Amino acid sequence: MSIAIDAKGVDYRQLNELVRNCLSQGERHIIIKNVRGQRYLGAGLTAGDLLLEVEGVPGEDLAFCMGGPTVIVHGHGQNAIANTMDSGTVVVHGLGGDALAYGMRGGSLFIRDSVGYRVGIHMKEYRDMRPGVVIGGTAGDFLGEYMAGGTLIVLNRHNEREGVCGQADKTLATGIHGGEIYLFNYDVPGFLPGTGARLLPPDKADTGRVRSLVEKYCLYFGFDPKPLLERELVKIIPADSRPFHKFYCPAYPVNS
Amino acid sequence: MKLRAEQPGGRALYRPVFDRTLCIGCGECVRQCTFNEIRLDSRNEKRVPHAAGKACGACHRCEVMCPRGAVYIGERPLALRPHAVWSQEAVMRVHLQAASGAVPITGFGAGSDIPVYWNRLLFNACQVTNPSIDPQREPMETTTYLGRKPENLKEADGFKASQLLRLNLPLVFAPMSYGSINLRLQKALAITAREKGILWYSGEGGLHKELYDYSDWAVLQIASGRFGINPDYLTKARAYQIKIGQGAKPGIGGHLPGEKVLEGVSRTRMIPVGSDAISPAPQHDIYSIEDLRLLIYAVKEASGGKPVCVKIAAVHNVAAIATGIVHAGADMVYLDGYRAGTGATPAIVRDNVGIPLELALAAVDQRLRGEGIRHKASIVAGGGIADSAAVMKAIALGADAVAIGTAALISCGCHGCQRCHTGKCPWGLTTNDPDIAERLDVDWAVERLSNLVDGWLHEMKEIMGLNGIYDIGSFRGNRLLLRGVGLSPKELEILGVRHAGE
Numbered sequence: 001m002s003i004a005i006d007a008k009g010v011d012y013r014q015l016n017e018l019v020r021n022c023l024s025q026g027e028r029h030i031i032i033k034n035v036r037g038q039r040y041l042g043a044g045l046t047a048g049d050l051l052l053e054v055e056g057v058p059g060e061d062l063a064f065c066m067g068g069p070t071v072i073v074h075g076h077g078q079n080a081i082a083n084t085m086d087s088g089t090v091v092v093h094g095l096g097g098d099a100l101a102y103g104m105r106g107g108s109l110f111i112r113d114s115v116g117y118r119v120g121i122h123m124k125e126y127r128d129m130r131p132g133v134v135i136g137g138t139a140g141d142f143l144g145e146y147m148a149g150g151t152l153i154v155l156n157r158h159n160e161r162e163g164v165c166g167q168a169d170k171t172l173a174t175g176i177h178g179g180e181i182y183l184f185n186y187d188v189p190g191f192l193p194g195t196g197a198r199l200l201p202p203d204k205a206d207t208g209r210v211r212s213l214v215e216k217y218c219l220y221f222g223f224d225p226k227p228l229l230e231r232e233l234v235k236i237i238p239a240d241s242r243p244f245h246k247f248y249c250p251a252y253p254v255n256s
Numbered sequence: 257m258k259l260r261a262e263q264p265g266g267r268a269l270y271r272p273v274f275d276r277t278l279c280i281g282c283g284e285c286v287r288q289c290t291f292n293e294i295r296l297d298s299r300n301e302k303r304v305p306h307a308a309g310k311a312c313g314a315c316h317r318c319e320v321m322c323p324r325g326a327v328y329i330g331e332r333p334l335a336l337r338p339h340a341v342w343s344q345e346a347v348m349r350v351h352l353q354a355a356s357g358a359v360p361i362t363g364f365g366a367g368s369d370i371p372v373y374w375n376r377l378l379f380n381a382c383q384v385t386n387p388s389i390d391p392q393r394e395p396m397e398t399t400t401y402l403g404r405k406p407e408n409l410k411e412a413d414g415f416k417a418s419q420l421l422r423l424n425l426p427l428v429f430a431p432m433s434y435g436s437i438n439l440r441l442q443k444a445l446a447i448t449a450r451e452k453g454i455l456w457y458s459g460e461g462g463l464h465k466e467l468y469d470y471s472d473w474a475v476l477q478i479a480s481g482r483f484g485i486n487p488d489y490l491t492k493a494r495a496y497q498i499k500i501g502q503g504a505k506p507g508i509g510g511h512l513p514g515e516k517v518l519e520g521v522s523r524t525r526m527i528p529v530g531s532d533a534i535s536p537a538p539q540h541d542i543y544s545i546e547d548l549r550l551l552i553y554a555v556k557e558a559s560g561g562k563p564v565c566v567k568i569a570a571v572h573n574v575a576a577i578a579t580g581i582v583h584a585g586a587d588m589v590y591l592d593g594y595r596a597g598t599g600a601t602p603a604i605v606r607d608n609v610g611i612p613l614e615l616a617l618a619a620v621d622q623r624l625r626g627e628g629i630r631h632k633a634s635i636v637a638g639g640g641i642a643d644s645a646a647v648m649k650a651i652a653l654g655a656d657a658v659a660i661g662t663a664a665l666i667s668c669g670c671h672g673c674q675r676c677h678t679g680k681c682p683w684g685l686t687t688n689d690p691d692i693a694e695r696l697d698v699d700w701a702v703e704r705l706s707n708l709v710d711g712w713l714h715e716m717k718e719i720m721g722l723n724g725i726y727d728i729g730s731f732r733g734n735r736l737l738l739r740g741v742g743l744s745p746k747e748l749e750i751l752g753v754r755h756a757g758e
Contacts, residue, residue: 003339047510056282061550102539118540121541122480122534126526129526149528174534248511251362255310255311
């Protein structure tokens with residue numbers, strides 16, 4: 001059983017209120033039609049068994065601080081999807097904007113195509129919470145900056161040779177101190193990765209983790225995972241878990 | 257090259273001095289010093305304390321705790337030739353960096369000789385033609401409401417006053433995170449805030465489960481690290497604070513070293529034990545006022561419409577920035593001044609970045625009034641507020657409420673040794689080491705904090721009364737109550753006050 005809401009001409013506050021009302025009446029499959037930039041859909045929602053389908057283009061901060069539901073967007077997404085998200089799943093059948101998955105602590109985010117700048121900044125992890133982000137196309141600069149946990153995969157489905165994760169010098173994974181980034185079929189430019197990051201070939205356990213996320217991605221979007229997974233893979237992890245360990249000294253003598 | 261003595265960078269400027277005629281050799285001072293400055297030697301079958309001269313920072317813990325009053329802290333300055341540039345601090349810093357190649361880090365607020373304008377402002381008082389009010393005998397109104405006020409009388413009819421934050425007096429406890437301070441102190445602040453009907457700000461360390469009972473008096477923070485923020489966190493507070501900047505370190509991020517991330521901090525911040533808690537300098541989803549608006553309304557949407565405060569450091573264009581913040585939809589603007597304290601900041605940033613709160617506050621209030629949007633947001637001002645006079649001067653310059661952080665710490669024992677970042681605070685305040693943190697008794701801290709609030713409230717009422725004002729609302733932004741002394745025309749213009757004698 002599902003219930004549909006027509007979002008045409010409805011203000012975002014009203015729309016979110018409608019969603020919350022449906023939820024409190026026990027609806028667990030809500031379809032929002034004609035979405036045209038209404039913000040904060042799914043924000044702060046915690047029903048783990050909720051399936052929220054969005055038809056159209058949702059506004060910014062989709063699934064902000066969400067804890068549990070599954071959100072499927074039939075259309076492009078905008079900026080700040082899965083901002084500070086705690087758990088749950090977001091699937092976008094199209095492009096993603098800038099600053100996705102900022103400070104994301106758990107759950108997963110699947111973007112079918114490419115994303116903009118500043119994706120995955122300060123993603124983190126805690127105990128059994130490990131966020132996973134799969135980007136089907138390419139990403140912009142500052143991918144995984146300050147990353148503190150979780151797994152970020154750039155699938156590069158169309159095997160682009162340039163601009164796979166930004167064009168500028170040393171912005172990929174700058175300041176990473178936890179988590180891991182995987183890049184498929186990627187010619188690593190000499191200047192990459194950024195400060196504090198280290199480039200490695202993946203080991204067996206890594207491949208297993210990547211496989212499971214990529215297979216989920218393919219399931220959502222109807223691709224065959226096999227040829228995608230057969231391509232070359234590189235991994236980026238922190239060079240040191242305490243990158244700023246020696247950066248500071250006490251301004252006054254301290255006996256240890 | 258072998259050096260026989262400590263270079264200035266490694267030499268302590270203070271040292272415990274013992275009166276051996278009073279000392280009974282009990283070793284209490286040794287146990288109290290968390291910096292291993294004191295050791296006990298045996299001499300002629302008597303146990304005698306000795307100072308190493310290497311690490312005393314004048315925290316005065318040994319002095320206060322000695323059962324015989326046999327120790328005090330003495331100064332031990334570097335006897336350098338007087339010089340305008342090469343002061344003791346400058347020489348020490350060069351040596352420190354020559355030895356380490358690192359950035360010297362410190363705690364507390366800036367202590368430089370930049371003017372403290374509070375000390376150049378004086379209150380008016382009633383004489384002859386206007387009667388003063390005796391607050392001991394007559395009722396004085398200090399209740400303060402923070403938040404967005406209605407546009408006009410018509411709107412006021414449907415206005416939900418419950419959206420405003422009601423304070424019994426215009427004072428709040430400044431944001432100090434669990435991690436930078438320990439849970440005992442944060443709990444004491446929370447209990448006191450509830451008892452006194454004021455607010456406590458969480459800082460960005462999340463909300464510990466033990467403090468859930470006090471969350472109705474809490475303003476919880478959302479900062480760039482997004483630590484401990486989950487859907488639950490967004491239902492807990494009375495209001496939320498988006499932190500953009502901090503007065504002690506404008507423009508830079510935060511860094512709680514892994515050593516301080518023990519089990520409790522880990523659970524509350526929701527990060528692994530021992531990992532560095534790094535807060536990026538900006539929030540990377542906010543690069544514009546429009547982005548800020550996005551987050552303000554995201555928080556409102558996810559929290560059921562709770563008021564949102566935006567905290568910024570006082571910097572050059574603070575008035576324009578504050579205007580943007582109010583237009584972005586914030587219900588409160590929190591101004592953190594040049595002298596604001598911190599648990600850790602590079603000394604070079606603390607002492608050289610940002611502008612004094614007095615000038616920033618006056619400029620912001622003036623600008624918001626000029627734009628006709630002052631009613632849309634309240635101003636909370638903090639940073640270097642050392643007494644109730646500064647509170648009332650800040651209110652006269654336009655603050656709706658005033659935040660105290662360092663003063664609260666001092667009331668709980670802090671002597672200003674500025675070593676909050678070491679995690680060894682001998683008073684058990686800015687440490688998470690369970691053995692040292694145990695030194696702070698929560699009940700005692702609550703009593704001290706409550707007394708401080710009571711004492712200041714008496715004085716604040718006194719200052720209102722002697723001006724013939726019985727309602728704090730008539731004091732707010734009332735700059736005619738102030739006169740400046742020894743200030744330039746430009747300073748007076750920015751402060752919006754006249755010179756004494758005018």
